[in-house]
Amino acid sequence: MIRLVAVLFPAALLAGCLSQQPAPTVDRAGTATPRSTAAAQPVGPGYYTVKRGDTLYRIALDNGQDHRDIAAWNNIANPSAIKEGQVLRVIPPGAAEPVDGAVSKPIATGSGVETRSLDQPAGMPPASSGSVKREPRVGKEPYSDEAYARLNKQAEPVKPVEAKPEAKPEAPTPPAAPAVAAGPDDVAWMWPSTAKVTVPYSDSGNKGLDFAGKAGDPVLAAGDGKVVYAGSGLRGFGELVIVKHNTTFLSAYAHNRKILVKEGQQVSRGQKIAEMGNTDAESVKLHFEIRRQGKPVDPSGYLPKR
Secondary structure: OHHHHHHHHHHHHHHHHHHOOOOOOOOOOOOOOOOOOOOOOOOOOOEEEOOOOOOHHHHHHHOOOOHHHHHHHOOOOOHHHOOOOOEEEOOOOOOOOOOOOOOOOOOOOOOOOOOOOOOOOOOOOOOOOOOOOOOOOOOOOOOOHHHHHHHHHHOOOOOOOOOOOOOOOOOOOOOOOOOOOOOOOOOOOOOOOOOEEEEOOOOOOOOOEEEEOOOOOEEEOOOOEEEEEEEOOOOOOOEEEEEEOOOOEEEEEEEEEEEOOOOOOEEOOOOEEEEEEOOOOOOOEEEEEEEEOOEEEOHHHOOOOO
16 A cells, blocks of 8 residues: 555656646847836927936927926926936927928819710810810801891901000009018017117027117017016026017017016017116127027018118
8 A cells, every 4th residue: 555655646746747837938039028118208390308408498498488388298397307318398289290391282183074065076175164265166057148148248348447646655653562461470570679789690690689788778578479488597698588479489588687577477569578787798788589480580580670
């Protein structure tokens, strides 16, 4: 009996081992699928990757947005907490991503039904809607005395018309300047200061106009809009005011000694928003910029002539 148990016990133990599932193995060559993968970061138009030295205020200015909107779109509680490499949405959620130079046009399709008059023989091209001129058709009618008399009457020569003395041509009137259509994003611009412009706009240098004046001279809003920034958080601009006029344009007023408006405040064209100063500048001046979609443009192309 003892011998029988000794024989059956190892056999049962061996069968139990064979019935177990093999232990999982990890492919060291890299074919194993990781348990969790990082979500892909969105890239392309409408997004911005934070670089070293960036601030949320600078990113908002360069993209023509309110820094508070960008913070809300990206769930940022502290504007100074952005990190290098972080990808930020800089367009409103749900807005179409901008595509440079892409213009979509509908493809014209024909109805596929040929139209022609009942007396037009088959095989002839259908008559167009006025784009092709055709000669009048000659009709035929049976001979009769009335028809013969009518044809002879039509063949009579036409009496010449006496020529009137030709009037002298009047001097041509110079064409009027074409009116500029006001689009939904156009702004009725005005000069932000009565002071003299000392430094003009330059693509490779000054990105706006510099006005030389006295400390305390009024700085005026160049158009209706909302104040989206008022402070000194952007290096090189001193005490700065930024007004957003619409989804396309904003204007910036830098180096003020005193700011008279607050963020979120609506301002009117010509309203005094600051006093000229020399904060973060070597002399008293107003640095004025117009930005279109966040990119600086020459203000002289938008401001009325002085």
